Amino acid sequence: MVWDAIFGRRELVHTLQEAVRQGKTTHAYLFSGPEGIGKKTVAGALAAALNCLYPELAGCGSCPSCLAAGKRNHPDIHWLGPEGKSVKLDQIRAVKKYAHLKPRQGKFQVFIIEQADTMTLEAANSLLKVLEEPPAGTVIILLASRPGDLPETVCSRCQHYPVGRLDQDSTVEFLRYHGLEAAADTAREILLWAEGIPGLMLQLADKTSRTAQAKKAAAFLAGLPGLAAISGLAAQLAEEENLPALLDTVTLVLRDLLLLHTVTHDGMMLSGGDRELLAQLADKWPPAACRRALQLLLGLQADLARPVNTRLLLEKALRDLKEVIAHAESCGDPL
Ligand SMILES: [Zn+2]
Numbered sequence: 260m261v262w263d264a265i266f267g268r269r270e271l272v273h274t275l276q277e278a279v280r281q282g283k284t285t286h287a288y289l290f291s292g293p294e295g296i297g298k299k300t301v302a303g304a305l306a307a308a309l310n311c312l313y314p315e316l317a318g319c320g321s322c323p324s325c326l327a328a329g330k331r332n333h334p335d336i337h338w339l340g341p342e343g344k345s346v347k348l349d350q351i352r353a354v355k356k357y358a359h360l361k362p363r364q365g366k367f368q369v370f371i372i373e374q375a376d377t378m379t380l381e382a383a384n385s386l387l388k389v390l391e392e393p394p395a396g397t398v399i400i401l402l403a404s405r406p407g408d409l410p411e412t413v414c415s416r417c418q419h420y421p422v423g424r425l426d427q428d429s430t431v432e433f434l435r436y437h438g439l440e441a442a443a444d445t446a447r448e449i450l451l452w453a454e455g456i457p458g459l460m461l462q463l464a465d466k467t468s469r470t471a472q473a474k475k476a477a478a479f480l481a482g483l484p485g486l487a488a489i490s491g492l493a494a495q496l497a498e499e500e501n502l503p504a505l506l507d508t509v510t511l512v513l514r515d516l517l518l519l520h521t522v523t524h525d526g527m528m529l530s531g532g533d534r535e536l537l538a539q540l541a542d543k544w545p546p547a548a549c550r551r552a553l554q555l556l557l558g559l560q561a562d563l564a565r566p567v568n569t570r571l572l573l574e575k576a577l578r579d580l581k582e583v584i585a586h587a588e589s590c591g592d593p594l
Contacts, residue, residue, distance in 0.1 A: 261307040261311070262318055263320065264300050264303075266457065271301065271423070272304075276308065276317050277317075279305070279314075280315065280316075284305075287416055288399070288401070288417055288418050288419075289406060289419040289420070290302055291403045291405075291419065292404065294404055294456075296424065296456050297422055297457055297458070298373075298402040298422050299402065302371045302400045306328055306336045306367075306398075307336075309369060309398060310335060310336070310362075311325050312324050324364070333365065334365075335363055335367065335368045337368070339371070339372055345378065346375060348379060348381040348382045351386045354386070355385065361396065362396055368396060372386075372401050374402065374404070376406060376407075378409070383413050387416070391416065399417075423455075425457055427447060430446045434460065452508075454507070459504065459507075472504065474536070480512060480540055483577075493577055497573055502563070502569075512540070517546055517549045519538065519541045520541060520549070543584065544587065547587075548583050552584075555579050559572065
């Protein structure tokens with residue numbers, strides 16, 4: 260079945276599969292959730308199911324249509340995404356042109372627009388016209404990590420399904436599917452590190468890479484108080500291959516530091532980092548400073564998700580963080 264590639268999220272799968280089976284699908288869907296959550300997998304399964312040669316199965320996974328959909332070469336399933344930093348008017352015009360044609364092979368023409376939240380206003384307005392008067396036999400699927408950036412008029416014409424995170428059981432299944440047998444403890448650690456996002460789990464499945472990342476994050480926090488070359492570090496971080504993952508780990512270490520301040524027993528550290536190093540860090544980072552730094556980092560992560568000048572944002576964030584640690588003793592309210 261094409262749905263087998265989606266782990267967990269059973270309610271969503273059931274709803275979509277039943278809609279296809281009963282011929283009750285709508286003309287526009289919006290799937291939202293963070294990068295790596297599986298929006299493309301869900302959209303791909305729905306598109307395949309809509310055109311499956313066995314309607315009673317709604318996505319058998321083995322008929323010629325499902326196979327072509329899986330290889331992304333089905334003539335009626337069209338994928339598009341940002342050209343440069345945004346989805347542009349010309350691309351939506353092309354969608355509109357094709358949307359009025361009959362499907363070539365299947366029952367539905369499906370247009371999957373990745374990162375639809377990057378659509379320019381002109382593109383969104385143009386798409387709105389198709390959503391208002393949908394051509395028969397056409398389904399438009401929008402994918403967005405920031406659905407709030409889409410105009411309300413567009414959202415309200417789509418059936419909106421947030422794609423949820425994996426739970427512990429589906430994490431184990433997901434890892435096993437990718438050839439990684441994980442004990443319950445390890446699966447839980449990977450789940451927490453990846454925050455339930457399957458796309459991140461594969462990157463973080465290896466313990467060595469988690470430990471190395473935690474050390475890097477701890478070193479970053481340890482170096483902040485004496486940091487002189489803020490611009491240099493900002494430029495270096497801007498080039499970091501996986502900056503979002505590093506920032507996630509820094510927040511994980513900060514959470515661990517807060518735990519160290521509040522509990523004394525072992526076994527609760529999520530970052531997997533060196534406990535001695537964490538204890539040294541905890542001396543420099545009192546609870547109030549940890550909390551303020553967490554707020555700053557969460558804001559930075561949200562800002563970085565937009566098309567912005569990464570280096571300048573990082574420079575500002577580093578200055579703010581240095582300020583926090585410089586006033587660590589005075590900025591604090593007690594826990
Ligand atoms: Zn099929």
